[in-house]
Amino acid sequence: MSTNFEKHFEENVDNCSLEELRxxxxxxxxxxxxxxxxxxxxxxxxxxxxxxxxxEDARLATEYINECFADESELLKHEVAYVLGQTKNMVGAPYLRNVLADRNQQCMVRHEAAEGLGALGDVDSLTLLERFFKEDPLLEIRQTCELAIGRIKWQNSGAAKTEKLQDSLYSSIDPAPPLTLDSDFKIEELKKIMNDQDKPLFERYRAMFRLRDIGNDEACLALASGFDDPSALFKHEIAYVFGQIGNPVVVSKLIEVLNREQEAPMVRHEAAEALGSIAVDDVLPILKGHLNDKDDVVRESAIVALDMYEYENSNELEYAPA
Ligand SMILES: [Fe+2]
Ligand SMILES: [Fe+2]
Incomplete structure (x- = not known):
């Protein structure tokens, strides 16, 4: 989920109590x-x-967030899992473990729960993550567990303390840190590492996040080459970082991905939200065209993305001369 996305939704809901928010x-x-x-x-x-x-309030808020896992909406619940992973509050860890282990939860929700455990750096979840990395029938879950294990081990290793990393422009805790500044990789090299199927997924993600942090047109086009990857997980992460970067140079790529007939809903959902976040004019008819999409997560993403689009553009309207 993009930084813009979150900024959009964190305005206060009329000074509600915790119970009213729940x-x-x-x-x-x-x-x-x-x-x-x-x-x-x-x-x-x-x-x-x-x-x-x-x-005490933080614990209550975490419990209330957890109550939402009883809902139907895969889109909302995946965001709920994402949020629990981002708070740094370890009270959320057991809830995320339950969701990962619950095969009745949808794929994106379980994926985000595993990723959340990685973001929390939760060493106590390593055994569970190892188990689902080995035996889950869904590739997206196995790969997410692989990344989460990589991240937890990295966070608790000496490398996390000694590596020189670029300060992130983004507030998110990512599935992998960017590659270090210690080696001066050119964009072409980063693109090669990112797309190298023989390298560990964690390292490929590190190259992806390094490219995100560079963020110029050339880096964005290098990132877009990842849309040909065989992994839905990998492609959805590329779309996610495009929502963060907000560079319009990739709008046509995101539209192409959103319109793919055979693409995984997880990828198309993230493409729709990235488009909502970039919010240039050509995006509006595209998003409207997906308000009745066959996939629930894409349809709901279009609703949410259009809400964001209006928000991004309403600021402009406010300041436009009469
Ligand atoms: Fe995700
Ligand atoms: Fe998502």
Whole structure:
């Protein structure tokens, strides 16, 4: 999920109590709009992150966020898992473990739960992650577990302390850190590492995030070469970083991916949200065209992306001369 995405939804929901936020999140009334449920989620995230200053409220907010896993929406629940992974609050770890182990949860939700355990750097989850890395029938889950194991080991190794990394422009905790600045890789070399099927996925992701942090047109076009990868997981991450970078140079690539007939919903969903985040004019008719998409996660992403599009462009309207 992009930084823009989060910024959009973290405005305060009218000074609600934690319980009111929970009720909006879980749609207790039955008529909360999806965009408002996202807003409630990011407001609860803000409280869950404050575990040092206010541990009791942070624990409650984490519990309330967890209640949303009983919902149907794969899109909303994958975001719920993402949020629990980003808070640095370890109270969320057992909830994420439950979701990863629950084969009744949809693929994107379980994926994001495994990734969240990686983002938390949760050493206590290594055994579980190793198990699903070996035996899960879904490739996306096995690969996510592989990355999460890589990240947890990296975070708890000497390398995390000694490597020189570029300060991230983004607030997200990513599935892998960027490659270090110690070796001065050219964009072409990074592209080669990123697409090298023989290299460990963790290293390929490190090249991907290094390219993201470079972020110019050349780096973006190198990243776009990843859309030909055989792995849906890999391709969805490329679309995700495009939403963060916000460089319009990749709009046509994202549209092509969103319109692919045979592409995994996970990838098309992330392409739709990235387009909503980049929010240039050509994007509007494309997103509207997916409001009735055959895949629920793409349809709901189009709804949410259009909400973001309006937000990105409403600021402009406000400041436009009358
Ligand atoms: Fe993801
Ligand atoms: Fe996503």
């Amino acid at each position: 009720d909006i999140l879980v749609n207790k009334s039955g008529n909360s709009k999806l965009a408002n449920r996202f807003r409630a989620l990011f407001n609860l995230k803000g409280v869950a992150e404050e575990f040092e200053r206010n541990p």
